[in-house]
Amino acid sequence: MSRENPRRVAFDVLRQVTGEDAYANLALAKRLATADLDPRDAGLVTELVSGTCRLMGTYDRIIAAAAGRKLGSFQPAVVDLLRLAAHQLLTMQVKKYAAVAATVDLARATVGQRVTGLVNAVSRRIGARTMDEWLNQLAAKQDRIGALAIRGHHPRWIVEAYADLLPADELEAALAANNVSPHPTLVLRPSLARIDDLVGATATRFSPFGATAPGTPADQATVRDGRAGVQDEGSQLVAWALSRTEAPSGPWLDTCAGPGGKAALLAGLAREAGSWLLASEAQEHRARLVRSALAAYPDGWQAITADGTRPAWDRAFSRIMVDVPCSGLGALRRRPESRWRRTPDDVTSLGDLQRLLLHSALDAAVDGAVVAYVTCSPHRAETTAVVDDVLAARPEVTRLRAADALPEVPDCAVGDDVQLWPHRHGTDAMFLSLLRVTSPR
Numbered sequence: 145m146s147r148e149n150p151r152r153v154a155f156d157v158l159r160q161v162t163g164e165d166a167y168a169n170l171a172l173a174k175r176l177a178t179a180d181l182d183p184r185d186a187g188l189v190t191e192l193v194s195g196t197c198r199l200m201g202t203y204d205r206i207i208a209a210a211a212g213r214k215l216g217s218f219q220p221a222v223v224d225l226l227r228l229a230a231h232q233l234l235t236m237q238v239k240k241y242a243a244v245a246a247t248v249d250l251a252r253a254t255v256g257q258r259v260t261g262l263v264n265a266v267s268r269r270i271g272a273r274t275m276d277e278w279l280n281q282l283a284a285k286q287d288r289i290g291a292l293a294i295r296g297h298h299p300r301w302i303v304e305a306y307a308d309l310l311p312a313d314e315l316e317a318a319l320a321a322n323n324v325s326p327h328p329t330l331v332l333r334p335s336l337a338r339i340d341d342l343v344g345a346t347a348t349r350f351s352p353f354g355a356t357a358p359g360t361p362a363d364q365a366t367v368r369d370g371r372a373g374v375q376d377e378g379s380q381l382v383a384w385a386l387s388r389t390e391a392p393s394g395p396w397l398d399t400c401a402g403p404g405g406k407a408a409l410l411a412g413l414a415r416e417a418g419s420w421l422l423a424s425e426a427q428e429h430r431a432r433l434v435r436s437a438l439a440a441y442p443d444g445w446q447a448i449t450a451d452g453t454r455p456a457w458d459r460a461f462s463r464i465m466v467d468v469p470c471s472g473l474g475a476l477r478r479r480p481e482s483r484w485r486r487t488p489d490d491v492t493s494l495g496d497l498q499r500l501l502l503h504s505a506l507d508a509a510v511d512g513a514v515v516a517y518v519t520c521s522p523h524r525a526e527t528t529a530v531v532d533d534v535l536a537a538r539p540e541v542t543r544l545r546a547a548d549a550l551p552e553v554p555d556c557a558v559g560d561d562v563q564l565w566p567h568r569h570g571t572d573a574m575f576l577s578l579l580r581v582t583s584p585r
């Protein structure tokens with residue numbers, strides 16, 4: 145039996161997310177590791193924190209409308225209490241009386257008796273309507289994009305960016321896919337594990353290395369001993385595409401390798417092809433994660449800490465992955481608070497670095513080498529705009545038809561590049577451009 149109150153634990157984690165900019169997934173995992181909760185209550189805490197963070201912008205509009213005042217006029221801890229109440233009342237379908245009473249008790253225990261009247265009154269007003277009724281009210285005076293943003297629980301600027309990339313009739317499905325937390329996908333390390341080594345596993349749709357299995361990844365001995373890992377299928381597909389594209393023989397390079405998911409898959413594939421991988425990462429603590437991701441392979445790799453814009457290598461490579469730092473807009477379904485925290489500036493602020501990293505990767509290529517430019521963001525400013533700019537200055541580089549490297553994946557071509565989508569492919573929204581360097585400088 146739990147000795148801690150799950151709603152109190154959820155409130156504490158939410159305070160860290162909204163007050164201290166903590167990542168919800170990390171703060172939640174850390175708190176749950178020491179919480180005195182039975183598995184059912186741990187599940188309740190996860191739903192309260194992840195669900196509240198994912199729909200936070202919607203709940204904030206509802207709270208302001210229900211209270212008839214601006215959110216900024218409330219004490220921040222009271223806003224978090226009301227967000228948790230809104231999630232229980234409007235999404236989890238907790239009985240009105242129970243949700244309001246539990247929120248008032250929590251308000252008394254955390255903020256103090258003086259806010260209980262306010263919390264009680266606003267919670268009741270939130271619960272006086274269903275979610276659909278609230279959404280209808282909030283969307284009523286909006287244009288099409290504004291209404292989609294409200295009904296799909298996204299900030300408007302992200303819906304505008306999606307509208308620039310997807311057919312109009314797919315927008316609703318694309319937003320809805322970000323509202324479902326995916327079950328973790330596992331990757332079987334080439335030469336080390338097969339699907340039969342996982343208990344109860346089912347193969348993923350496209351990647352020959354991917355699998356899903358019931359329970360948590362740590363339940364699987366093959367994951368615990370490093371022969372399998374956790375990796376979105378989209379990340380597996382872009383690494384696989386690089387390995388399948390014709391290239392001269394020679395070593396492989398991953399210039400932005402931390403924390404090492406793609407490097408581990410590439411190292412396995414390089415070994416099978418009789419080659420080896422150099423995995424490079426700028427941040428020392430992330431380079432350590434790369435080493436531990438690669439540790440399952442006794443050989444066939446080397447990991448270094450280096451700035452990819454000022455390369456530490458003095459040789460050239462035949463296959464190069466440059467998986468640049470980006471806004472992470474492609475992984476919104478896995479990062480509950482991310483959509484409300486990101487701003488339009490985040491998709492442009494890394495643009496110079498992304499261009500420099502791609503230039504450096506191309507500089508490191510042997511004649512005929514293939515370079516994969518990858519982002520976990522579908523936003524044009526981080527994908528095609530970067531590749532277009534770099535190619536305009538490099539006549540020796542040609543863009544390949546990247547979808548040819550993934551013939552089993554339908555509807556993934558965007559021009560010559562590949563764009564995966566959660567609602568189409570069940571993967572993160574990974575972008576891939578494959579570039580051939582024909583006569584390096």
Ligand SMILES: C[S@@+](CC[C@H](N)C(=O)[O-])C[C@H]1O[C@@H](n2cnc3c(N)ncnc32)[C@H](O)[C@@H]1O
Nearest residue numbers: 400401402403404405406426451452467468469
């Ligand atoms: C999108 S992540 C890479 C994910 C990784 N490929 C994987 O699959 O696990 C981008 C990485 O680039 C690193 N990075 C940022 N600036 C860099 C630079 N100038 N040179 C090399 N790596 C850099 C970040 O620290 C981060 O680990």
